[in-house]
Amino acid sequence: MATKMSKSASVPGIMKLGTDMPKRGNHFKKSTFSFMNASNLGSAVDLHKGFDPVSDDHRDMAAQMKNPAWRTMGVASQAEIPTEEDLLPKNMRYPKIQPAWMKHDKQVLRFYGFFQEAVTERPDENSRYRQVVIMYCMEDGTMSMTEPRVENSGIPQGQFLKRHRVMRDDGQGFIGPDDFRVGQEITIYGRTYHLTGCDRFTRWFYEENGIDVGEDEPLVVDSWQKNYKLQKTIEKGGLPATKSAVDAKNLTKFQIGHPPADKKFTQFLLNDRKVLRFKCFWDDQTPYGARKYYTVHYYLADNTCEINEAHVRNSGAPHYPLLLKRGPLHKSNHASAVPGLLIADAPLYLPEDLQVGGSLDVWGRTLMIYDCDDFTRKFYQEYLGIDQFESRIDVSEKPVRHIKLAPPPHNGIGKPEDSLINTQMIQPKAPKIDLEKMMVLTGEVLRFECKMANGEPEDELRKLVIAFYPADDETAVFEMPVRNSGHMGGKFAKKERKMNPETGEYFKLSDFYVGKTVYIASQPLQITRADEHCMQYLEARPQEFPYADPVACCKRLAPLVNEPEMNDPMGIEPDRLRELAYEAGLPIVDHEIITLLRRFGIEAETEYQNPRILGAQVLEIASS
Numbered sequence: 001m002a003t004k005m006s007k008s009a010s011v012p013g014i015m016k017l018g019t020d021m022p023k024r025g026n027h028f029k030k031s032t033f034s035f036m037n038a039s040n041l042g043s044a045v046d047l048h049k050g051f052d053p054v055s056d057d058h059r060d061m062a063a064q065m066k067n068p069a070w071r072t073m074g075v076a077s078q079a080e081i082p083t084e085e086d087l088l089p090k091n092m093r094y095p096k097i098q099p100a101w102m103k104h105d106k107q108v109l110r111f112y113g114f115f116q117e118a119v120t121e122r123p124d125e126n127s128r129y130r131q132v133v134i135m136y137c138m139e140d141g142t143m144s145m146t147e148p149r150v151e152n153s154g155i156p157q158g159q160f161l162k163r164h165r166v167m168r169d170d171g172q173g174f175i176g177p178d179d180f181r182v183g184q185e186i187t188i189y190g191r192t193y194h195l196t197g198c199d200r201f202t203r204w205f206y207e208e209n210g211i212d213v214g215e216d217e218p219l220v221v222d223s224w225q226k227n228y229k230l231q232k233t234i235e236k237g238g239l240p241a242t243k244s245a246v247d248a249k250n251l252t253k254f255q256i257g258h259p260p261a262d263k264k265f266t267q268f269l270l271n272d273r274k275v276l277r278f279k280c281f282w283d284d285q286t287p288y289g290a291r292k293y294y295t296v297h298y299y300l301a302d303n304t305c306e307i308n309e310a311h312v313r314n315s316g317a318p319h320y321p322l323l324l325k326r327g328p329l330h331k332s333n334h335a336s337a338v339p340g341l342l343i344a345d346a347p348l349y350l351p352e353d354l355q356v357g358g359s360l361d362v363w364g365r366t367l368m369i370y371d372c373d374d375f376t377r378k379f380y381q382e383y384l385g386i387d388q389f390e391s392r393i394d395v396s397e398k399p400v401r402h403i404k405l406a407p408p409p410h411n412g413i414g415k416p417e418d419s420l421i422n423t424q425m426i427q428p429k430a431p432k433i434d435l436e437k438m439m440v441l442t443g444e445v446l447r448f449e450c451k452m453a454n455g456e457p458e459d460e461l462r463k464l465v466i467a468f469y470p471a472d473d474e475t476a477v478f479e480m481p482v483r484n485s486g487h488m489g490g491k492f493a494k495k496e497r498k499m500n501p502e503t504g505e506y507f508k509l510s511d512f513y514v515g516k517t518v519y520i521a522s523q524p525l526q527i528t529r530a531d532e533h534c535m536q537y538l539e540a541r542p543q544e545f546p547y548a549d550p551v552a553c554c555k556r557l558a559p560l561v562n563e564p565e566m567n568d569p570m571g572i573e574p575d576r577l578r579e580l581a582y583e584a585g586l587p588i589v590d591h592e593i594i595t596l597l598r599r600f601g602i603e604a605e606t607e608y609q610n611p612r613i614l615g616a617q618v619l620e621i622a623s624s
Contacts, residue, residue: 112196476495
C-alpha cells in the first residue's frame with residue numbers, strides 16, 4: 001500500500017512520510033465588501049462562508065448602525081497632544097539657572113602682560129622684559145599662561161603655566177575675573193605680572209557687565225630688543241652708512257689708485273628709463289598761424305629733452321614727427337660769429353625749471369606747459385615738493401557756434417510756409433500736411449460771434465463772425481449785415497493762417513473763447529457767444545479746451561465752499577457767481593460761466609428772470 005507524502009513541519013520544503021497533507025482553507029479573493037466594527041476586528045461577515053446564526057453581538061452591531069456616528073463610537077478617545085517639554089528627555093532640559101560650565105562654555109578672557117627678569121653676567125643689559133599671554137577660562141575658573149616666542153632670544157619659550165585653578169597670593173580663594181585689570185599688577189606664585197592690554201571679546205565682556213577694564217598700554221621694549229632690531233636693520237642694509245665709513249672707503253680708493261666715481265654714470269644707473277612727460281602748446285602768431293600742441297620728454301638719465309608734435313586729425317598741417325630731437329636743451333641759444341671763439345654755453349633746463357603753468361624757450365619758440373602725466377606729478381611731489389596738478393591750464397576749445405541768419409519777412413504773396421521753404425533749399429518741396437487731421441476734421445467750422453471793441457460809436461452795432469477751421473488751423477472773419485448800420489455785410493478777413501499779435505504764433509483753437517478779445521486785421525474783436533455746434537465740439541475735447549470742461553471749472557471754484565449763496569437750493573445767478581469768484585481772487589471767464597450753465601443750470605421761471613446755477617452740485621463735484 002502506497003503511503004501518502006506530505007510536507008515536513010520542521011524542515012520547510014521537505015516531504016514527509018506517514019501523515020496526510022494538511023487541510024487547506026478557501027484562499028480565493030473576496031469580491032464583496034466586509035462590514036466590520038471598529039472596536040471588534042472579528043465582526044467581519046464573509047459572504048462565501050455563509051451567514052452565521054444571528055447572535056447578540058450581531059443585534060448590538062445592527063443597533064449601533066442606526067446612529068450616523070457608529071463608525072467612531074468604538075474608537076477610543078485620542079490622547080492629548082504632547083508638548084515639546086513632554087517629548088524632550090528630562091536630562092536634556094535646560095535648568096532655570098544655568099551652571100557656569102553651560103553658560104560660559106568656550107568663553108576665554110585673554111590678557112597681555114609682562115614681567116621683569118634680572119640678568120646677571122651680561123655687560124649690555126641687567127634686566128629684560130618678557131611678554132606673556134594670560135587666558136582665563138570662565139567655564140571652570142582655570143587659567144593658563146603662554147610666552148610668545150622671540151627670535152634668537154636663547155630662552156625656552158611657549159607654555160609658561162599649565163591650565164589649572166590658581167590660588168590668590170594672599171590665600172583667600174582662587175583668582176577670578178575681578179582680579180584682572182589693565183594697567184594693574186597681579187601676583188601669581190610669587191611672580192608679579194603687569195597687565196598691558198586685552199583682546200576685543202574680553203573688553204566687550206567687561207563692558208556688558210558694567211566694569212571698566214582700563215585702557216591698553218604700549219608694549220615695553222628692553223635694551224636688548226632695541227639693539228637686536230638695530231643690528232638686524234644694519235645687516236639688511238636698511239640704514240645708510242655713516243660719514244666715517246664713507247670717508248674711510250674713499251681714502252682706501254685713493255690709496256690703491258682707484259679712479260673717482262663717474263657722476264654721469266651714477267645718474268644713469270639711478271634714473272635709467274625715468275622720463276618726465278609734459279604737454280605744451282605754441283601759439284603761432286604768423287599769418288594763417290594756429291595753435292600747435294607738443295609733447296616734451298625730459299630724460300632724467302642724462303638731462304636731455306625730446307619734443308614731439310601732437311598731430312591733430314584733419315588739421316591740414318604737415319605731419320613732422322619731431323620738433324627737436326633728443327639732446328641737451330639750453331635756456332638760450334645763439335650762434336657765434338667767429339667760428340674759433342670759445343663761448344660758454346647757456347645753462348641747461350633742469351627738472352626744477354619745468355613746471356606746469358610755466359614756459360620754456362625752444363630756439364625762439366615759447367612753449368607753454370599746461371599739463372603732465374601721473375609719473376611726473378608723483379616725481380615732483382616726492383623730490384621737489386611741488387604740486388603740478390593745481391597749476392593745470394584748461395586748453396579745451398569752446399564749441400563753435402554758427403550764427404544762423406534769420407529768414408526774410410514774408411512779402412505777402414502766397415503762404416508764409418511756401419516762402420520759407422524757398423529760403424532753405426534750392427529745390428523747394430511742398431510743406432507737409434497732417435493727413436489724419438485733414439481727413440477727420442475736413443468740413444468742420446467753429447463759429448464765434450463777436451463785436452468790435454474799438455470804442456467808435458459807428459462800430460458799436462456791427463456784428464461779425466469768426467470762423468475757425470480746425471482741419472488746417474485757418475481763420476476767417478465775416479460781417480453780418482445789419483440794417484441801417486452803413487456797413488455792407490460779407491467777408492471781413494479772408495481765410496488763412498493768421499498771426500496772433502499777443503503770442504507771436506498762429507491762432508490756435510485755445511485762443512478763442514467767449515469773453516476773449518482778439519486782434520484780427522488790426523481790429524479788436526470781442527467774442528460774445530458761440531453757436532451750438534461749436535459748444536458741443538469744444539465740450540467733446542476737454543483736454544484741448546479746458547474752459548469747456550465742467551469738472552475743471554468746478555475745481556477752480558472749490559475755494560467758494562464756505563459761501564452760503566453757493567448752497568442755496570434755488571441756485572445762484574451767473575453774475576453773482578462771477579462777483580464771488582473775483583472777490584476770492586479767482587478770475588473766471590465768460591466761457592466757464594456758460595459751461596456751468598449748460599451742465600448745472602436751471603431754467604428761469606419767468607421770461608424776466610435769468611437762469612441760475614446749482615452751486616451745491618458745483619461744490620460737490622469740486623470736492624470729489
